[in-house]
Amino acid sequence: MGKAGRDLPGAPEAGKALSKELGYFENNASCMRRAEYRERLFFVGSGVVEPGCRTVIGERLKQSGMRWSVRGANAIIALRCCIISGRFEDIGASCSG
Numbered sequence: 001m002g003k004a005g006r007d008l009p010g011a012p013e014a015g016k017a018l019s020k021e022l023g024y025f026e027n028n029a030s031c032m033r034r035a036e037y038r039e040r041l042f043f044v045g046s047g048v049v050e051p052g053c054r055t056v057i058g059e060r061l062k063q064s065g066m067r068w069s070v071r072g073a074n075a076i077i078a079l080r081c082c083i084i085s086g087r088f089e090d091i092g093a094s095c096s097g
Helices: 003-007 013-033 036-038 051-062 072-082 087-096
Strands: none
Touching: 051 072
């Protein structure tokens, strides 16, 4: 556990959870550069992803009268994602299984 975890008072039962939480931040600090990302005009929230999922996945899978098995839904999702991302050549690897 890093210095931050050693300096915080708390109940012994909270120590394990605290250690896990602090470990996550310590291990992922290099990815947590929100100010830099915003300066470079990158999206830092899920607000853009959620409507994309609704468009790419929801509209295709939820059309009137459609029924999908889990395997069939996963296959069509992989296909749609590969097509929309311009990585159609990767579809064989994505859909195999």
